[in-house]
Amino acid sequence: MPAEHIAVANHKGGVGKSLTSVMLAAGLAQAGWRTLLVDCDPQANATSMFDPDDNVEFDLFDLVKERTPLSKVIRRTRLECLDLLPSTLAVAQLDQQLVAMHRREDVIRNALEPIRDDYDTVVLDLSPNLGMLVIAALSNADSLVVPTDASRWGRRGVSMFLEWSEQLREARVLNADLLGVLLTKYEPTTRVSRDVLADLQASDIRMFEAVIPKRVAAERMVADCTVLGDQGADPDLSNAYARFTVEVMNRVVDLQKTRGRHHA
Template sequence: MKAEVIAVANHKGGVGKSFTAVNLAAGLARGGWRTLLVDCDPQGNSTSMFDPDDDVELDLYDLIREGAPVEKVTRKTRIDGLELIPSTLAVAKLDQELVTMHRREERLAQALQPIYTEYDAIVLDLSPNLGQLVITALNAADALIVPTDATIWGRRGVNMFLEWSAALREHQVLSAQLLGVLLTMYDPRTLTGRETLNGLKSDGLPVFGTTIPKRVAAEAMVTNRVVIGDVEADPDLAEAYANFTVEVMTLIDTARRNRGKHHA
């Protein structure tokens, strides 16, 4: 069975995108799914969570631009069942260089094709922008998750991003199913938080039943490179991301069954 490729994307920064991608990938792996995390962001936040020594030899740039074999670029992490394709600042050059490449939108999908059957899920952590690399990554995705902070600007950003992605869909560049919008940094005690959640639902968007609570401990988890399943993880954040992971697994299993019926 081909891996489900899940893009975690939002052009707005500071919404917990990389934190969500890392914890989803770790949660899937610890839930028994063979998982690959692909860091598509030159900032390399996902990479740094698993590679504190910054000893990356081959990265996403080498995979897409230089044609390095995907097996050589992929590396193990400290979590069983979770592997990583890392990113470095070199990946920033891809936005410009992809523009001149033949069939640029398909480059990541083509690069990953040899290993599709080796994983149950491939999680893509995308840059917070609307550049060519983001478009190329979205082209490779089967499913899309949009994290956003619980603010008015967050809701506005989600709708802007989805309008932009709808244009890609019209041009058949993007075919990924929108799994849902994930509300992060959520405090149900604030009026803004509640209004944002209700507003996203009233916009007709699929919103995950799980919300990620606003916790100062999130910064400590990043600083100490702690993810879901680690004993040092904040209990509230760990529980939230565990519930979110179960939601994602359930939605993907349902989508796979429906595709199977359709093909039959």
């Protein structure tokens, strides 16, 4: 079966897309799923979790624009089942470059085509905008995870993002199934957090049951390049992301069965 391409997306910044991508990719790899983490954000936050010394030689820009072979761009990580397709600041130029490229919505799909059968899943960390690269990554996705922080603007943003993705769906650019919306930075002691959770649960938006707590330790995990399951990882964050990973796996398996029936 070809790899399930899961895009982690939201046009709002700081909602935990990169941390979620890294934790999900690490969690899937630890569960034995051969996983490729594709960093599509020029901020390269996901990359830095596995390459703290910033010594990326080839990145997504080289792959898409310079046609550098995947074998040169993809790197192994310290986790057995996890590989990384890194980003650097150069990826910021891709948005501009894509505008002039033929069949630009397909560039990510075409670039990753040769390794479709080498992985069980490909996790794509997207940047916080609605630019061409995000559209190309979304158009290549089979499924979608939308993290949103437990704030008023986060609540508003997630509805906006889902509406925008519906427009892409109607334009036949997006085909991905929404795996779910993941509430992040949740603080049970604040009323805003509790209100946002209750409001999302009462809506018809498909949520993950796992909720990611707001923890000061998140910053330390990023600084130390610690992922779930590592010694020194914050237990609350690790447990929440582990529960989320299991939900993703179950939903992917269910979807693949349904799609299989439809395509049979």
